[in-house]
Amino acid sequence: MRNRGPRAAGEFSGLGPMAKQLQFRRLLLAVVAMVLGFAGLGFRLVQLQVLRHEELTDRARENTQIKVLMEPRRGDILDRKGNLLATSVFVKTVCADPVLIGSRQTEVARAVAPLLGLDETELAQRIMPRLRQNEKGAWVTNRYVVLKRKVSSETWEKVRVAMKSLTFGVDESSLPKSQRRFYQTLREKAVFTDPLDDQLRVYPGQTLAAHVLGYVGMTERELNGSRILETSGKDGLELTLNSKLSGVRGWRLTEADRQRREIVSFRDQDVEPRDGLNVVLTLDSVIQHIVESALAEAMERHAPVSVSAIVVRPRTGEILAMATLPTFDPNRPGDAPADARRNRVITDVAEPGSTFKAVVVSGALNDGVVRLSDVFDCEHGRFYYGGRPLHDHDSYGLLSVANIIAKSSNIGAAKIGIRMGEKRVYDYILGFGFGVRTGIPLPGEVGGIVHPVNQWSKVTIAQLPMGHGLAVTQLQMTMAIAAIANGGWLMRPMLVDRLEDPDHHVVARYSPQRVRQVISEEAARTMIEALKLVATTNGTAPKAALEHYTVAGKTGTAQKVVNGVYVRDKHYSSFIGFLPADNPELCISVSFDEPSRHGYYGGVVPAPVFRQIAERAANYLNIRPDRGEELTVPSEPVSLDNRPVGTASARSL
Numbered sequence: 001m002r003n004r005g006p007r008a009a010g011e012f013s014g015l016g017p018m019a020k021q022l023q024f025r026r027l028l029l030a031v032v033a034m035v036l037g038f039a040g041l042g043f044r045l046v047q048l049q050v051l052r053h054e055e056l057t058d059r060a061r062e063n064t065q066i067k068v069l070m071e072p073r074r075g076d077i078l079d080r081k082g083n084l085l086a087t088s089v090f091v092k093t094v095c096a097d098p099v100l101i102g103s104r105q106t107e108v109a110r111a112v113a114p115l116l117g118l119d120e121t122e123l124a125q126r127i128m129p130r131l132r133q134n135e136k137g138a139w140v141t142n143r144y145v146v147l148k149r150k151v152s153s154e155t156w157e158k159v160r161v162a163m164k165s166l167t168f169g170v171d172e173s174s175l176p177k178s179q180r181r182f183y184q185t186l187r188e189k190a191v192f193t194d195p196l197d198d199q200l201r202v203y204p205g206q207t208l209a210a211h212v213l214g215y216v217g218m219t220e221r222e223l224n225g226s227r228i229l230e231t232s233g234k235d236g237l238e239l240t241l242n243s244k245l246s247g248v249r250g251w252r253l254t255e256a257d258r259q260r261r262e263i264v265s266f267r268d269q270d271v272e273p274r275d276g277l278n279v280v281l282t283l284d285s286v287i288q289h290i291v292e293s294a295l296a297e298a299m300e301r302h303a304p305v306s307v308s309a310i311v312v313r314p315r316t317g318e319i320l321a322m323a324t325l326p327t328f329d330p331n332r333p334g335d336a337p338a339d340a341r342r343n344r345v346i347t348d349v350a351e352p353g354s355t356f357k358a359v360v361v362s363g364a365l366n367d368g369v370v371r372l373s374d375v376f377d378c379e380h381g382r383f384y385y386g387g388r389p390l391h392d393h394d395s396y397g398l399l400s401v402a403n404i405i406a407k408s409s410n411i412g413a414a415k416i417g418i419r420m421g422e423k424r425v426y427d428y429i430l431g432f433g434f435g436v437r438t439g440i441p442l443p444g445e446v447g448g449i450v451h452p453v454n455q456w457s458k459v460t461i462a463q464l465p466m467g468h469g470l471a472v473t474q475l476q477m478t479m480a481i482a483a484i485a486n487g488g489w490l491m492r493p494m495l496v497d498r499l500e501d502p503d504h505h506v507v508a509r510y511s512p513q514r515v516r517q518v519i520s521e522e523a524a525r526t527m528i529e530a531l532k533l534v535a536t537t538n539g540t541a542p543k544a545a546l547e548h549y550t551v552a553g554k555t556g557t558a559q560k561v562v563n564g565v566y567v568r569d570k571h572y573s574s575f576i577g578f579l580p581a582d583n584p585e586l587c588i589s590v591s592f593d594e595p596s597r598h599g600y601y602g603g604v605v606p607a608p609v610f611r612q613i614a615e616r617a618a619n620y621l622n623i624r625p626d627r628g629e630e631l632t633v634p635s636e637p638v639s640l641d642n643r644p645v646g647t648a649s650a651r652s653l
Helices: 003-013 017-051 054-062 105-116 120-126 155-165 177-189 236-240 242-246 287-304 355-365 401-407 410-420 422-433 460-465 475-483 520-537 606-622
Strands: 066-070 084-096 131-132 139-141 145-151 191-193 198-202 214-225 227-237 250-256 269-271 276-283 306-312 319-325 375-377 381-386 388-391 397-399 490-491 496-500 506-509 513-515 551-561 565-579 585-595
Touching: 084 105, 084 155, 105 120, 105 145, 105 155, 120 145, 120 460, 145 155, 145 198, 155 177, 155 410, 191 236, 214 236, 227 236, 227 242, 227 506, 236 242, 287 306, 287 319, 287 585, 287 606, 306 475, 306 606, 355 401, 355 410, 355 422, 355 520, 355 551, 355 565, 375 410, 381 410, 388 410, 388 460, 401 410, 401 520, 410 422, 410 460, 422 460, 422 565, 475 490, 475 520, 475 551, 475 565, 475 585, 520 551, 520 565, 551 606, 565 606, 585 606
Parallel strands: none
Antiparallel strands: 066 250, 084 145, 084 191, 084 198, 131 139, 214 227, 250 269, 276 496, 306 319, 306 585, 375 397, 381 388, 490 513, 496 506, 551 565, 565 585
């Protein structure tokens, strides 16, 4: 027992050769591991500081640097004389930091809500700190709450002043420096604006030309991997010319704080946005106002479903005014029903009624099929064709072609169409632009309904000359009458005169476009002589006559078709006329959809509105009066012109 202790001690104090070798190896491995560790650390440092320096620097910069997109200013829309119809102003998006506000949301809401037009209680609830899960699943407190978008600079300045003067019911002078600094930060940074300015589209005339201008809204799209909101056109010219008006975005690199808010003093790189182009229209604000005022009065008097009007220069196709009621305010498009935002002059179709007689008779004159003096038996108001009766609104016997137009005889027009034949009637319908869109730069235009000859019934050839059996838009019908007024040329309706850059330098100028010559100049002049008779005491529209100008035009009254059936008490009535008749400066179209008070005939309801618009517009434009002699319908039968009208070249459509 005595020898166990020393032996045991000797076992641990002395090592054999093999044990010593093993211990050395362990020590060597430890040293090697340590050297390798330091080498790895050194390599890692070299990798981070040298090899990946640029990459890591970029990553670090990304954490503090933000790219702020700068929206270009949307271009203005102006009338032909430079009056503003639509413009844009930069506005602010006012935000709040609920974390910084903390429990003081009541005081902040009380100061800010009245200035922003918000409910104080609701606003206090919105700026309370709330936990939410971010994209990584972590729970965070929302530090960015939008209070209101499209706030003017003036209103934002008032909010800023109100926040600076905000008190919290404590004597801050007695507080420690750190707490005083906190309150100061709260006043300066708790309510702030988004670094990206927004735009507010403003229409100074409110409802003026609303259906032509359209309106804008916010559209979400992807840009460089991010979803952004931008102002874009939603209807009217704002939509069709959006690419011209919108411009090109700019951007800037800048430093950001922990909340990713821009530190303005650290702006690095700027690429200026390219503002949108200004669009100058053919519209005249004064004439547009004249038209809309007249339509408002007519709406009140006759209580139609809708009423519309167009004013166009026949020789150029320039639209000086286009309006329809009901209307809307593009500053607040959402306040109006969708039906009120529809531009009915291009989206709605109807049987035109007797205004279409001018189209067919013009073709017949051009082909030499009839002369103004030719006489037709109008059967005392009742005529059977294809086993179907046709009726006149009065009992007419023998009428010349001129008086068929003046008195708007359905039977007379039907017989002229029958004499022409199906193919030529169809050719002229297409030649005058029916069945296809006019090409006006507005969304939603339709081409109407024109059936090919192989789909006609036995009576179609008799129905078409009186404006039945097809459907047209008001714009199509207006451009067809304008073609007669200008000597036979169908013009493309023109709304845009030119594009200008922000400094008002002309970028593009547009010229009038002729589509085709439909009838000869001689045929057009002859047709005008017949159309002059309409606005006389013996025609259907004496209420369209003007004191100082000779008016040529045509009335139209058609029963509406509902579910394939003509409805007796629903009518579409119109008057389309031009002045001065022999040298036309203006062609004006007025149409009513279901007038319900004080009549419904084209010569009774729309004709006086035409007169009202024509008088005011002619006076405003200083159109020289023609002071023509009083026109009367000649007695029957009489020869106004015995020479056939039309040439071979003019006949080819």
